[in-house]
Amino acid sequence: MRRRSNKQFDMETRFERARRRNMASAEPGLHDCILVLDGLKPDFNIGKIFRSADAFSAREIHLVGVRAFDPYPAKGSVRWVPFFRHDDFNSCYLQLSGQGYSIVTLEPGCSNLIGDYAFARKTAFVLGHEEFGLSFERQDFPDIQGLSIPQWGHVQSLNVSVAASIILYEYVRRHGRPVTDGLSLRNGDITTSTSAGDSCG
Numbered sequence: 001m002r003r004r005s006n007k008q009f010d011m012e013t014r015f016e017r018a019r020r021r022n023m024a025s026a027e028p029g030l031h032d033c034i035l036v037l038d039g040l041k042p043d044f045n046i047g048k049i050f051r052s053a054d055a056f057s058a059r060e061i062h063l064v065g066v067r068a069f070d071p072y073p074a075k076g077s078v079r080w081v082p083f084f085r086h087d088d089f090n091s092c093y094l095q096l097s098g099q100g101y102s103i104v105t106l107e108p109g110c111s112n113l114i115g116d117y118a119f120a121r122k123t124a125f126v127l128g129h130e131e132f133g134l135s136f137e138r139q140d141f142p143d144i145q146g147l148s149i150p151q152w153g154h155v156q157s158l159n160v161s162v163a164a165s166i167i168l169y170e171y172v173r174r175h176g177r178p179v180t181d182g183l184s185l186r187n188g189d190i191t192t193s194t195s196a197g198d199s200c201g
Contacts, residue, residue, distance in 0.1 A: 018071035029057035047073030048161035
């Protein structure tokens with residue numbers, strides 16, 4: 001029990017440090033897509049999703065029912081992606097729909113598939129809890145559409161951070177700005193394990 005409370009305290013300390021850096025450094029991404037993380041577990045996937053949001057320059061992330069999360073898996077990207085916290089989905093929905101966003105859930109078993117669905121430039125993608133899914137009933141929000149990522153295997157289950165990366169890639173493939181519009185190579189802005197001299201040519 002003591003070890004668990006120490007781990008929780010350490011996570012909250014790391015989160016608070018990352019939150020302060022975020023407030024000082026984060027700016028909206030280049031693209032008008034938003035990720036809504038609806039009640040995700042605090043210890044693993046949220047940080048990975050921040051890495052993808054930074055890589056694809058998503059506008060921002062909204063956390064529903066998440067008080068704190070472990071920023072370590074984000075590898076520093078929490079610093080650059082603006083995020084907002086909501087106690088429940090309804091407050092998040094009212095804010096985003098009031099800003100003109102179409103809101104789309106990613107969940108298995110929907111008839112709409114991401115490759116066929118014409119999502120708007122201003123779209124917020126909602127990803128639910130890793131085990132329990134969405135925190136709300138979709139019929140309570142009739143304007144929200146559900147989307148699925150097509151899968152051909154037996155399990156039909158993708159890790160939520162993988163699903164976030166796929167939908168961000170698909171969004172940028174359709175609505176993305178040129179790569180040359182991305183970050184300038186200012187000292188300290190780019191962190192990568194690949195050396196600057198590497199080439200794919």
